[in-house]
Amino acid sequence: MxxxxxxxxxxxxxxxxxxxxxxxxxxxxxxxxxxxxxxxxxxxxxxxxxxxxxxxxxxxxxxxxxxxxxxxxxxxxxxxxxxxxxxxxxxxxxxxxxxxxxxxxxxxxxxxxxxxxxxxxxxxxxxxxxxxGLSDGIACLPGTHSKWAEIRQGRITRFASFMTGEIYGLLRNDSILARLAEAPSESDTAEGAARGRAAAGRAGGLLNTAFAARTEVLAGRMAGGAVGPYISALLVGQEIAGAEALFGKGQTIHLVADGALAESYGAGLQARGHTVQIVSPEAAFVAGIGRLAAGLPA
Amino acid sequence: MxxxxxxxxxxxxxxxxxxxxxxxxxxxxxxxxxxxxxxxxxxxxxxxxxxxxxxxxxxxxxxxxxxxxxxxxxxxxxxxxxxxxxxxxxxxxxxxxxxxxxxxxxxxxxxxxxxxxxxxxxxxxxxxxxxxGLSDGIACLPGTHSKWAEIRQGRITRFASFMTGEIYGLLRNDSILARLAEAPSESDTAEGAARGRAAAGRAGGLLNTAFAARTEVLAGRMAGGAVGPYISALLVGQEIAGAEALFGKGQTIHLVADGALAESYGAGLQARGHTVQIVSPEAAFVAGIGRLAAGLPA
CATH class of the missing domain: 3.30.420.300 (2-keto-3-deoxy-galactonokinase, substrate binding domain)
Incomplete structure (x- = not known):
């Protein structure tokens, strides 16, 4: 009851x-x-x-x-x-x-x-x-320490954490890249994100492609306002690539996010060919705690 | 003259x-x-x-x-x-x-x-x-912003930077991993380095494997003293993997380093099957500036 x-x-x-x-x-x-x-x-x-x-x-x-x-x-x-x-x-x-x-x-x-x-x-x-409420699928929960989980036959079979949000903050605010970063205009956001997504696919890996945020600005080829969006999209792309290596490609991703995170992860996932279903964190929490409460021992 | x-x-x-x-x-x-x-x-x-x-x-x-x-x-x-x-x-x-x-x-x-x-x-x-003094070869210069360079027929043909040293400092001192890190004993250093090198080869990538420094300590499976050596070896391994993707595998790497960097990069390179030639930064600088000085216009 x-x-x-x-x-x-x-x-x-x-x-x-x-x-x-x-x-x-x-x-x-x-x-x-x-x-x-x-x-x-x-x-x-x-x-x-x-x-x-x-x-x-x-x-x-x-x-x-x-x-x-x-x-x-x-x-x-x-x-x-x-x-x-x-x-x-x-x-x-x-x-x-x-x-x-x-x-x-x-x-x-x-x-x-x-x-x-x-x-x-x-x-x-x-x-x-x-x-x-998945029987089978992959969930992505972005955040300071993002989580990806695999669900099979209604059980959470395995999951992995990614330090994406925390490393974004460190690079954006505390690294050498911070000195060049400026508040982004709308076009900076679009340009930085597109460049960051492309950089995530480059061969040198995160340690190399993060540095390009500096050199591209010093060379006058990228605006300072694009630095933050570049780092964000680069890290999201690296997280998705790592999760693909762990959980496979070509699946529908159930993205638990809203606002800016829903937008950046949605774009990053679509750019890599994933189908995305977005659920808000509140909706997921309320449904989940309801299910768990119904199953609690008396 | x-x-x-x-x-x-x-x-x-x-x-x-x-x-x-x-x-x-x-x-x-x-x-x-x-x-x-x-x-x-x-x-x-x-x-x-x-x-x-x-x-x-x-x-x-x-x-x-x-x-x-x-x-x-x-x-x-x-x-x-x-x-x-x-x-x-x-x-x-x-x-x-x-x-x-x-x-x-x-x-x-x-x-x-x-x-x-x-x-x-x-x-x-x-x-x-x-x-x-290379005619052909690959050079690795570790540091805050490591450089790798390719030399062909005596010319520096291309190079790439890696934010390895800087990101090490951010993770070791300013991230959530810093709270668990302790001064390493000798066995912590060896254990952390071995685990970090192994983690660099795992599928999830840097954002995922860095987080394991936290969870392995929380689970009582790794000492707090191993956190710093783990992060260091993980980042060195990721840098080497990125450089291999850019410059190829199976070559002799001319490592310009001394002290702890020579040790950690030497170990990381050997673990990935590279032959390593170590030159101290002073020796390389003195030889290089001598060659360049000899070629200066009068």
Whole structure:
């Protein structure tokens, strides 16, 4: 019997709280800079009250499910990684209970691990992947540490992380390339992105092609405003190439992104011949936490 | 008729000055944190006197030749890039004269440019490459922005830069990997380097394999001390793979390096099946500037 759901995507720097109806509709949403790094030891019940106390008043019988870094070693309590391959039922079965107050428990979802030669982990993204509802397919979740996952027969069989967003920030803001970078005009954005996508296919690799952002500007062949878009498209192209090498080519990619990331990854994927299905992170999270909540042990 | 030579490798942050005998022996050497970024406009004659004034007293008839960033737009005076392919004679012919005082001129060597799809430049490394005295071969000059060059029939035909050293610093000191990195023990260095070299051959590419430095430590499978050596060997391996894609495999690589760089690049090159000839940067510079000085127009 479904009940309303209070669901939190509780990450390192931010928390997103949702009140979701029995039918799966988002009734309320909130985003706050109240990630686990801002919560002191023992402070989770208070932080939860701050984030979603009014949702509890609105829906006193709601189930409460928390996903993301809240279940990490540095969070409320550690919910261990479930090794891949993992089904939604196996993920739900590894959830653990915490006490919000004497009358009320919340459920913390685990993360996933994968040992595909190198060890890898995710925490939070597995809920979005489950939300895609795929029986078979490839999911791409761009971000600071992008995740790609393979789903077979409804189980997440393996996945890989890419430091794309973080390395973009380092190159754009802290490297020698930063000195030449300027705020892009609209044509700079288009030109830089086209050049970066082309550079991702060049033979020398990332360490070589990143440097060209400098030399092309010094030679007067590229505008300073194109440096950021060039680096971004180059890194996205390198990430996609790496993911193709791991997960294969020529498949539909389920891209969990919105805004600028949806645009840049969508363009990068299409340029390399992929068919793309775009789902917003909120839609994927709400669907995924609903599926996992339905499978939780009583 | 050879004369003694006062030669400066005058870079952005550092300057190296040499007094070289007619026979090519280094009689005196000096290194100072007196790169061009520390020299004010108009301050070059004074900076030169500070760096090598006593060399002039010791050898009043010496030729004076300056290489490196001193010839850049931000240096003493711009000596334009010579486009590849370029012979030592063509490089020497593009040198320009500056006045140290009313009686004395010095010669500033140009840099090299290459337009092999993407535009690339070097300034200073060309002198070391000339110093290798190769008729045909591949040179590797590791550093903040490593250079690889191809030499055919005595001319530098093309080259490519790699941001290896700079990206190492960003990942090791400023990325999420820095938090887990510790000072390496001897066994950490060996283990991290072996793992990094292996990771450079994995399918996911740099953005994926860099992240494994984090997850392998979190999983307790790699020591924090191995993080730095892992990143270093991974990047060196990626640089070599990129250079192989550009310049071909199975050749002798003339490695211009000493100390830790000679060790890490030597190991990385040998692991990928290359034969390696190591030359120290000083030996390459002294030989190169001697050859170029001999070819200067009167």
């Amino acid at each position: 479904p009940k309303p759901l209070i669901a939190l995507d509780w990450g390192t720097t931010r928390a997103r709280a949702f009140l979701i109806s029995e039918a799966g509709a988002v009734l309320e949403r909130r985003i706050a800079d109240r990630g686990i790094q801002s919560v002191p030891a023992g402070g989770y019940p208070d932080a939860f009250a701050e984030l979603a106390g009014d949702f509890r008043q609105a829906a006193p019988d709601a189930a409460i499910v928390l996903a993301g870094m809240v279940g990490s070693r540095n969070g409320w309590i550690e919910a261990r990684y479930v090794p891949c391959p993992a089904s939604p039922a196996e993920i739900a079965a590894a959830a653990i209970k915490v006490e919000l107050d004497a009358q009320t428990t919340a459920t913390i979802l685990p993360g996933l691990s994968c040992d595909d030669g190198a060890f890898d982990v995710m925490r939070g993204e597995e809920t979005l992947i489950v939300g895609l | 050879p004369k003694p030579l006062i030669a400066l490798d005058w870079g952005t942050t550092r300057a190296r000055a040499f007094l070289i005998s007619e026979a090519g022996a280094v009689l005196e050497r000096r290194i100072a944190d007196r790169g061009i970024q520390s020299v004010p406009a108009g301050g070059y004659p004074d900076a030169f006197a500070e760096l090598a004034g006593d060399f002039r007293q010791a050898a009043p008839d010496a030729a004076i030749v300056l290489a490196g960033m001193v010839g850049s737009r931000n240096g003493w005076i711009e000596a334009r890039y010579v486009p590849c392919p370029a012979s030592p004679a063509e490089i020497a012919a593009a040198a320009i004269k500056v006045e140290l005082d009313a009686q004395t001129t010095a010669t500033i060597l140009p840099g090299l440019s290459c337009d092999d799809g993407a535009f690339d430049v070097m300034r200073g490394e060309e002198t070391l490459i000339v110093g290798l």
